[in-house]
Amino acid sequence: MGYDGMWEPGDAAVAADLRPEIPHPARMYDYYLGGKDNFPADREAAERALAANPEFCSTALANRAFLYRAVRHVTRLGLDQFLDIGTGIPTAGNTHEIAQSVDPRARVVYVDNDPIVLTHARALMAGTTVGRTTVLQADLRDPAGVLAAADAERLLDFDRPVALVLCAVLHFLRDEDRPDKVLRELLDALAPGSHLVLSHGTADFIPTEVRDRVTGVYDKATAPLVGRTRDQVRALLEGLDVLDPGVVTVPLWRPDSAPVPGADRVSMYGAVARKP
Template sequence: MTKPHPARRYDYWLGGKDNFQADRDAAEAIAAVFPHIRTAARENRAFMQRAVRFLAAEAGVRQFLDIGTGLPTADNVHEVAQRIAPESRIVYVDNDPLVLVHARALLAGSAEGATAYIDADARKPEQILADPALRDTLDFSQPVALLLVALLHFVEDHEDPWAVVQQLVAALPPGSFLVLSHATFDPLDAETIAAMDAVNKNIKPVFSPRPLAAVSRFFDGLDLLEPGIVSVSDWRPQPGPRPTPAEATGYGAVARIA
């Protein structure tokens, strides 16, 4: 409770109540130098929901592996997918004890489908892939959508997040998909970046926004769907006004695994 956690900080920015003072203090420290952070959190969440709707409704995907689930809010992956296809099957993965406490809400899916929860660290993909709950819930002879949404910027370079993604992608059958979003400072001015870097030094886990070239490496060898790697607000958006890339501060993309 005394240490901020990304899932609980994200919950706070989204207007949730499942957070502690340490999370709120860290969240407000970031908001003080980047006032658009709540917009960025909402836009990232909306990107995930649009991607799941596309995969369920247009690509025919019925299986989803969501790593870095975060705390349950409105329209979680299973709710979006099962609203379109009640038989959809979802496995959630996170390593926050508070998410584990709330896992029952994530497991309340449709009678026709299935949901499961794995308590594991994304930096150890072999543990996720070996967990019986994964194989009991998902059929790896059929396509699976792997979701890594607002997660990998908490995996530092020395922990090789690209190898983590490669290992997970390699385990999926052909016809699967990768849904990924990642924080970036690319559209920000130098003054804002310097202020964010100063705050970041005092917040754990270390936050590692990455430029487009580094984010693109996660999709090496995959078939990017249109419109490619873009601001999360610009990935197949709904009609109407939307935030600028500098307000959303995140890249998002969906790719097909051959």
């Protein structure tokens, strides 16, 4: 990634944009992964979430491992352009590093609505690979805006297959935000043969009181946390060809080694699907 230091806000205007006094899910996720790009409010909220569900850190790590395997797989299938929405804080093992390790020509467009992501743009784009890595600021809830931004910069060729990466982001959309409609609009813009890499949080394996405590923490952050059932995640993939082994907890998606006990109860589902 080319960046291993603590992020420092540059001035009052930037700090105001970041709203450091309000926990942000991306910065909380960075904390779960052991990162340093977070503020005290993020750390305090993350610790409250961990007090309710200590498995947040292991789930975040399992999700990162799923991202690695899934991106590596679709790159080996021949996809060489990626649209990664809701990428969060840049950290080791991000999509561009994985894809370009398989195909140095791979092009990756990151999209996020958090200004802190943009502060890392130069780090993301640093390097000597043949491929190109770009960061755009846009909001997943406005898929037309996301697509228009990528198209205006001619960053992706939408006449060829694209790998759409939505890892641990759709669960920050409430039902009224229509995550199914958002996903459908994004997929409709992609060529046949495009692939979706999806992971999504779930409360299928945790007691109701734990779920309520966790969602209470996120309700005070800049985005809620909406866990969805396996059937609800499957419904998001309607009309796509879902690759084996289907919708499974993230450690069980084509693992590189034997899963540890409890892997089937990790609170994150993952799947990879192809657009016919």
